[in-house]
Amino acid sequence: MVNRNPGGGTRAIVDKLLGDHRPPGCAVQTKSHNAVAAAVQQGRADWGVAIKTVADQYGLDFIALQAEKYNFVIPKARLERPAARAFRALLADPSIPRQFQGMGFNG
Numbered sequence: 001m002v003n004r005n006p007g008g009g010t011r012a013i014v015d016k017l018l019g020d021h022r023p024p025g026c027a028v029q030t031k032s033h034n035a036v037a038a039a040v041q042q043g044r045a046d047w048g049v050a051i052k053t054v055a056d057q058y059g060l061d062f063i064a065l066q067a068e069k070y071n072f073v074i075p076k077a078r079l080e081r082p083a084a085r086a087f088r089a090l091l092a093d094p095s096i097p098r099q100f101q102g103m104g105f106n107g
Contacts, residue, residue, distance in 0.1 A: 002048040003026050003030070003048070004030060025046075036050040041059070
């Protein structure tokens with residue numbers, strides 16, 4: 001296997017699923033979903049946990065383990081900065097949820 005870095009949500013899922021078991025490769029840790037997929041695609045690992053969108057990009061099989069929910073957070077003092085305003089406007093666009101769903105994300 002290829003594992004994820006401690007402290008991340010994906011790592012918490014892996015640790016919960018593995019319990020006390022530590023399969024070969026458990027100590028190999030990556031910092032991203034892409035790094036997990038690359039390791040599997042390149043044959044450096046037989047499996048790892050990553051999001052479906054990335055597995056699809058790398059042409060890998062995918063078995064859903066659980067749904068995850070993500071939130072956009074920003075300090076109130078930065079809400080009116082140009083980048084934050086642009087991102088909020090993008091999220092308010094009604095076509096965006098459909099585009100996310102087309103990439104495998106559900107709202």
